[in-house]
Every structure is written in C-alpha cells, then in structure tokens.
Amino acid sequence: xxxxxxxxxxxxxxxxxxxxxxxxxxxxxxxxxxxxxxxxxxxxxxxxxxxxxxxxxxxxxxxxxxxxxxxxxxxxxxxxxxxxxxxxxxxxxxxxxxxxxxxxxxxxxxxxxxxxxxxxxxxxxxxxxxxxxxxxxxxxxxxxxxxxxxxxxxxxxxxxxxxxxxxxxxxxxxxxxxxxxxxxxxxxxxxxxxxxxxxxxxxxxxxxxxxxxxxxxxxxxxxxxxxxxxxxxxxxxxxxxxxxxxxxxxxxxxxxxxxxxxxxxxxxxxxxxxxxxxxxxxxxxxxxxxxxxxxxxxxxxxxxxxxxxxxxxxxxxxxxxxxxxxxxxxxxxxxxxxxxxxxxxxxxxxxxxxxxxxxxxxxxxxxxxxxxxxxxxxxxxxxxxxxxxxxxxxxxxxxxxxxxxxxxxxxxxxxxxxxxxxxxxxxxxxxxxxxxxxxxxxxxxxxxxxxxxxxxxxxxxxxxxxxxxxxxxxxxxxxxxxxxxxxxxxxxxxxxxxxxxxxxxxxxxxxxxxxxxxxxxxxxxxxxxxxxxxxxxxxxxxxxxxxxxxxxxxxxxxxxxxxxxxxxxxxxxxx
Numbered sequence: 001x002x003x004x005x006x007x008x009x010x011x012x013x014x015x016x017x018x019x020x021x022x023x024x025x026x027x028x029x030x031x032x033x034x035x036x037x038x039x040x041x042x043x044x045x046x047x048x049x050x051x052x053x054x055x056x057x058x059x060x061x062x063x064x065x066x067x068x069x070x071x072x073x074x075x076x077x078x079x080x081x082x083x084x085x086x087x088x089x090x091x092x093x094x095x096x097x098x099x100x101x102x103x104x105x106x107x108x109x110x111x112x113x114x115x116x117x118x119x120x121x122x123x124x125x126x127x128x129x130x131x132x133x134x135x136x137x138x139x140x141x142x143x144x145x146x147x148x149x150x151x152x153x154x155x156x157x158x159x160x161x162x163x164x165x166x167x168x169x170x171x172x173x174x175x176x177x178x179x180x181x182x183x184x185x186x187x188x189x190x191x192x193x194x195x196x197x198x199x200x201x202x203x204x205x206x207x208x209x210x211x212x213x214x215x216x217x218x219x220x221x222x223x224x225x226x227x228x229x230x231x232x233x234x235x236x237x238x239x240x241x242x243x244x245x246x247x248x249x250x251x252x253x254x255x256x257x258x259x260x261x262x263x264x265x266x267x268x269x270x271x272x273x274x275x276x277x278x279x280x281x282x283x284x285x286x287x288x289x290x291x292x293x294x295x296x297x298x299x300x301x302x303x304x305x306x307x308x309x310x311x312x313x314x315x316x317x318x319x320x321x322x323x324x325x326x327x328x329x330x331x332x333x334x335x336x337x338x339x340x341x342x343x344x345x346x347x348x349x350x351x352x353x354x355x356x357x358x359x360x361x362x363x364x365x366x367x368x369x370x371x372x373x374x375x376x377x378x379x380x381x382x383x384x385x386x387x388x389x390x391x392x393x394x395x396x397x398x399x400x401x402x403x404x405x406x407x408x409x410x411x412x413x414x415x416x417x418x419x420x421x422x423x424x425x426x427x428x429x430x431x432x433x434x435x436x437x438x439x440x441x442x443x444x445x446x447x448x449x450x451x452x453x454x455x456x457x458x459x460x461x462x463x464x465x466x467x468x469x470x471x472x473x474x475x476x477x478x479x480x481x482x483x484x485x486x487x488x489x490x491x492x493x494x495x496x497x498x499x500x501x502x503x504x505x506x507x508x509x510x511x512x513x514x515x516x517x518x519x520x521x522x523x524x525x526x527x528x529x530x531x532x533x534x535x536x537x538x539x540x541x542x543x544x545x546x547x548x549x550x551x552x553x554x555x556x557x558x559x560x561x562x563x564x565x566x567x568x569x570x571x572x573x574x575x
Contacts, residue, residue, distance in 0.1 A: 001026050003127050003157065005118060007110070008134035014107045018055065018092045024062075025121045029084035034122040037075040038161065038290040041115045042277075043238045044101055046358030047293065050116050051075045055092040062086040075291075077119065093117040098228065100236040100245040109168035109188055110135060111228065113238075113245070115161035115290075125157035135167050142166045142173070142186035144224045144243035158288065162241045166226050176201050178208045182222040189229035190251050203319050207268045210317040211275075211309075214396055215403055219279045225267060229254055237266040239273030246270065264319060265328065269310030276309075277302045280402045283412030298415050299351030300438060304374015305399070307332075308382070316574040325573065329379070330554045335372045336444070337552055340365040340490060347373050348415065348439050364500060365490060368441075376444050377437040381422065383451035383572070384433060388426040391571050397425045445553075455572050456558045456565030461551055472527070472542055473549030474498060483512040492549040497540050499533060506530035 004024040027033050037054070040047050051074055059067040061083045069089075072078045079087065095105035095112065104111040114131070131152040133141060143165035145152040154160035172187040174197050185200060187193050193200075204225075212218050220242035230249030237246040246266055253259045284296040296302075315325035341350065343365065350367040357363075382395035401421050406413045415438075422430045436447055449459045463470040473492020476483045485502045488494045504512040507529050527542040558565065569575070 001124075001127055003120065003124060003129045005129065005131040005160075006134065007112065007131065009105060009110070011107075011136060014105055017094055017096045017105045019095050019103070019105050019110070019112070019117070021091055021093055021117060023089040023119055023121075024086055025089075025124055025127075026085065027079065027082035027087045027121070030081055033079040033082055033087070034072070035069075035077045035079070035089065035119040036122065036291060037117075037119050038115050039075055039292065040290065040294075041101055041113065041238075042162065042285075042288055043240075043273075044359070045294070045296075045299070045354040047355070048116075049074075053094040053096075054117070055094065057089065057091040060088050060090075062088060089119060091119075098230070098247065099234070100228075100238040100247045108170060109166060110139075111164070111166045111188070113161075113164045118157075118161055120157045127156065129154040129157055129160040131160060133165075133167060136169065138169045139167045140169070140171045140173075142171055142184070142224060142226055144220075144222070144240065158290075159241065163243060164226060164238075164240060164245050166228075174201055176205050178205055179212050179218070181208075181212065181218040181220070183208055184222065184224045185227070186224060187227045187229060189227070190231055191229065191254075193229075193255075196255055203264060204267065206317040206319050207264070207313045208271065210313045211268075211272055214313075215275055215399065219274050219407070223271065223274060225270075235262060235266070237270045239270045239278060241278050242274065244270035244273070261320070261324060261328070264314055265311055268313050268319075269306055272306050272309050272313065275403055275407060276306050276399070279407035280399075281407070281412050283414050286410070286412035293355040295352050295355055297348040297351050298413070298418060299354065299370030300347045300374035300377050301402075301413075301418060303370045304347070304376075305378045305395070307371050307375040308378035308395075309399075312573075322573060322575055326555055326557075332372055332375050333553050333555065335369070336376060337550070338487060339369075341367045341369070342373055342441055342443055343490075344441060346439050346441050347377060347437065364488070373437075373444065376448060380437060380444065380447050380451045381430075381433060383454050384430070384447075385422070385426045386568065386572065387451070387454045388428050391568060393425045393427075394572075398422055401425070452555060454565070455569040456561030457555050457569070458558055459553050460556050461553055463548065463551060469550040470548050471525075471544045473547070475550060476504065478513070481513065487550075489549045492547065493542055493544055494549075497542060498531070501534075503532040504529055505532055505537075 006022040008020045037051055057069060057077055059069040059079055061067060062085060067082055067087060068080050069077055095103040098104045101113055103113055103116045133150045135150065141147060143152055143163055145154055145163045154163065166186060166188055168188055170188055172193050174185045176183055222242060224243040226243060226245045228247040229251045230247060231251050232249050234247050234249040237244060248254055248263055254263055282296045282298045285294045288294065311325060311328045314320040345367040347368045347370065351370050353367055378395060386394050398421055402413060419434055436442055437444060452459055469475050472494045473489035474485055474494035475487045477486040483504045485498050485500055488498060488500060506512060507527050525544050529540045529542060531538045531540050
C-alpha cells in the first residue's frame with residue numbers, strides 16, 4: 001500500500017493561489033477513518049492554524065461515488081462509512097504565505113511546505129508516499145526528495161512533509177560536491193545570479209567542509225538550499241531533513257554588505273541543523289508528535305548551539321574575518337541586552353514556554369531567547385570546556401558525542417544527558433554553568449566575562465550617544481512619523497511613569513522627533529513631556545536618577561593579550 005498525493009492548479013487561475021490537492025489511500029468498509037492535518041511544523045515550536053486555509057474537502061470511492069466526510073476537530077476530518085478499497089480525498093489549499101515556513105502559488109511558481117497542507121489517514125503515516133506535481137511543461141522542480149519525472153517519492157509521511165519543494169521555469173541552480181555529499185543551491189530570484197556562482201560555491205563549500213570536518217560525516221547523501229530571494233525586506237529560514245528554505249530580501253542588497261553576511265550566516269545555521277535537531281534531537285521530540293505540543297527544555301541545544309556554530313563555522317572556514325565574526329557576536333549581545341527576560345525565566349523554562357506564546361514579543365521581559373541567550377550560553381560553555389581542559393577538549397566534542405551516540409542511533413537526549421556529557425568532556429563538574437546559564441535566571445555577564453578572558457577578549461561596557469536611553473532607560477521607534485515608546489528597562493526612571501506604546505509628542509516644548517534626532521537644544525535633566533496614551537493626553541515629568549540604563553556591551557580583543565591568550569584565541573577560531 002502507498003499514500004498517493006497530487007498537486008495541480010488551473011494555469012490561467014494560478015493568481016487565485018488555490019492549490020488543488022488529492023490523496024488516495026486504502027480503507028476498509030464500515031471502519032471510520034480519521035484524517036489528520038499537522039498541528040505544527042518542526043523548526044517552529046508553536047501550534048499553527050493551517051486548517052483555516054483549507055477549502056472544499058470531499059471524499060469519494062475510486063469510481064466517483066461520494067463518501068460522507070465531516071470535520072470533527074480543528075484539524076481532523078472523519079470518513080464515517082468508507083467503502084472497501086481505494087478512497088480519494090480532494091480539497092484546496094490557499095497558498096499565500098511567502099516565508100520559509102509557508103506555501104505560495106502564483107503564475108510564476110509553486111512553492112509548498114507540504115506540512116502546511118497534507119492530510120494523512122490515521123495509522124498509515126508510515127506508508128511510502130508519492131507526490132505527483134501537475135505543473136507547466138517548462139517548469140523545473142527543486143526538492144530534497146528523489147523524483148521520477150514529476151513524481152516525488154518519500155519513505156513515509158514525515159519524510160514527505162519534511163521536504164519542501166519549489167517549481168518554476170525561473171529556477172536557477174548551482175551545485176558542488178563535498179566529501180561525497182552533493183550540495184545544491186536553488187534560487188527563485190528577480191536577479192540573474194549566474195555571475196555570483198563562483199563566489200557562492202566557494203563560500204558554501206568552505207563552510208560545508210568545515211561542518212563535515214568537525215562532525216565527521218554528513219547525515220544525508222545530498223542537501224538542497226532552496227532560496228526565495230524577494231524584492232522586499234525579509235529574513236527567515238527553516239531547517240529540514242536534507243534541505244532548507246531561506247527567504248531573504250531585498251534582492252538588490254542580498255549579495256552585498258551586511259545582508260550578504262546575514263545570507264551566509266543563516267545558510268550556515270540551517271545546514272548545521274541537518275545534524276542538530278533533524279538527527280540530534282531531544283527525547284521529547286523523538287519521534288515528532290505532529291498533533292500536539294512537544295514540550296522540551298533543551299532549546300538552548302537545538303537552537304542556541306546551532307546559532308553559535310552557524311557563525312563560528314564561517315569564521316573557522318575563513319568566510320568571515322575575525323572582525324566580521326566578532327561583529328556578529330556583538331549583534332547577538334545587543335539583542336541580549338535589549339531585553340531582560342533572563343531575570344525572570346531561565347533558558348530551560350523559556351524553551352518549554354515557546355509553546356505558550358510562540359515567537360511573538362509577548363509580555364515584556366518575561367522570558368529568555370533560546371536563540372540569543374542560547375547562543376551566548378554555547379559560547380560560554382565552549383570556552384569554559386577549553387579552559388578546563390587546556391584546549392584539549394571543547395564544545396565540538398560534546399557535539400561529536402551527541403551525533404555518534406544519539407543522532408546516529410536514533411536516541412533522543414535529555415537535559416540530564418547534556419549535563420553528563422559536558423562534565424565527562426570537561427573533566428570536572430559543570431553544575432555551576434548549568435545553574436547560572438541554563439536553569440537559573442541570574443544573567444550572563446559574569447560568566448561571559450570570565451569565559452572571554454581565556455581567549456584574550458573582554459566584555460566592554462559602553463553607552464549609546466542617545467541621552468534618553470542611558471539616562472532614562474527607554475528607547476522608541478518611529479511609527480508614521482510619531483515617536484512611540486518601544487522598550488523600558490525595569491527599575492529605570494522611564495519605568496516609573498511611562499507605558500509601552502505611549503506616543504511622546506513634545507519634550508520640554510520641542511517636537512519629540514527633534515528630541516529623537518538630537519536636533520533639540522541641550523535639555524534640562526528633567527524632561528517635561530506631552531504623552532498620548534491611547535487617546536488621553538498626559539503631562540509627565542521624566543526625572544533622571546543616578547543610575548545608568550540600557551547599557552550596551554561589546555566583545556573586544558585585549559590589546560595586551562598574553563601569548564597564552566593569543567594561542568587560545570587562535571585555537572578557538574582557527575585563526
């Protein structure tokens with residue numbers, strides 16, 4: 001038996017973005033069958049609402065005889081009395097979400113994350129699957145799945161839905177082979193990328209070689225980067241078994257300056273996920289349970305380690321200079337200092353709570369980020385292991401053990417396993433690190449300063465040149481030429497009288513925008529402000545105290561670093 005899927009759409013009506021989907025499977029007469037739609041997608045640990053984009057679900061026997069089907073839960077449909085034999089399910093999916101986790105259809109391309117839209121019959125998700133694409137004759141297909149003509153083949157349902165696809169006449173394709181692994185770069189872009197081919201292959205081959213070299217081998221025989229280069233500002237990436245989708249823009253800046261570094265950074269990050277989460281996975285997610293939350297407290301490993309190594313591989317491989325790598329670390333530090341969630345919720349508990357409020361800003365300063373604080377915890381742990389073992393061991397060795405003893409064997413790790421592996425490799429107790437950085441909420445400053453000293457770096461405090469940040473503890477954003485309070489540091493003068501989203505209109509009689517751009521004359525320490533708070537006009541005096549707020553940090557190399565520190569630095573970054 002096999003699950004057979006089909007994608008099609010009227011070519012002249014592709015702009016309606018409705019994808020016609022059919023599924024054929026075997027049923028037994030009189031036995032009800034539940035059809036499930038996944039409730040979330042791996043790589044984003046929050047429940048989704050894919051069912052709201054499904055239209056016109058109907059069922060029939062292979063001869064066309066209708067079979068009654070009804071929806072019984074938000075993402076479950078039930079066949080009450082199927083016939084004996086092949087049943088056909090037909091429906092439409094609205095493909096109008098252009099990001100790395102969505103699906104899109106128009107007159108130029110079909111891009112689908114199958115986990116968004118494929119139903120599967122209960123107890124048949126381990127069957128082999130086929131997906132046939134009925135697309136224009138001149139369209140090419142990019143996917144990590146093996147294919148015969150326009151038919152993609154998967155080992156089972158999870159393999160199928162963990163394999164996004166792009167189909168278009170506009171696909172651009174480059175490839176190279178590294179240590180026996182075929183790596184493909186697929187682009188849908190308004191730009192002709194041919195002139196960038198040599199530069200891109202050089203960079204990608206270098207960081208791919210560095211990753212495989214560290215881990216020992218690659219989990220798959222091939223890997224596919226699926227890039228959507230967009231005309232507008234955008235940044236998103238999602239990992240999959242042997243592929244990734246990366247959506248990035250604006251197109252005219254993707255291959256230059258800071259955005260090019262972001263392009264390389266997210267690509268390296270997603271490639272490392274081929275090991276870390278696609279194979280090396282927490283026990284709570286092995287296997288994935290697609291109908292419910294998969295709570296786990298080790299997000300700092302799944303995403304924090306990956307965020308750390310994504311840029312580290314670029315530095316070690318020479319794709320990034322030392323200064324470029326430290327600049328990326330400093331960007332992470334800036335994000336870390338912008339919020340104080342680590343005062344209230346540990347990294348472990350914040351991982352669990354992803355399933356509560358997902359990836360939205362949520363309540364201010366409530367939780368940590370498994371990406372930002374997770375990255376910094378990985379940096380600290382790496383340097384602490386190097387320090388404890390005089391550079392004989394590092395976090396690399398932890399990943400080696402996780403890959404060979406867990407990932408390759410299909411065994412999920414626990415937080416207890418991570419602690420034990422780390423202590424075995426460091427040759428000492430690491431409980432202080434886990435108490436402070438993973439299960440505690442004391443912040444990272446002390447641990448980070450101590451770790452950086454080993455490699456001849458320091459954590460340098462600096463104030464922004466914007467008085468209103470460090471003296472008053474607030475920052476704002478401009479919305480339609482209005483200054484709106486965006487961030488308030490707890491315990492600051494701003495915290496005593498301002499609310500998030502307050503619109504500051506006047507400061508000491510001057511327009512707030514002049515205050516923001518430092519065009520106003522020198523201000524008195526006390527700021528008398530006109531504030532619009534949800535339609536009410538308030539007069540608020542913002543009075544500074546002796547504190548310093550929203551202080552930033554940056555990592556700098558010590559000018560007087562010792563020979564030992566310089567050697568440690570060189571071993572860390574391979575510089």
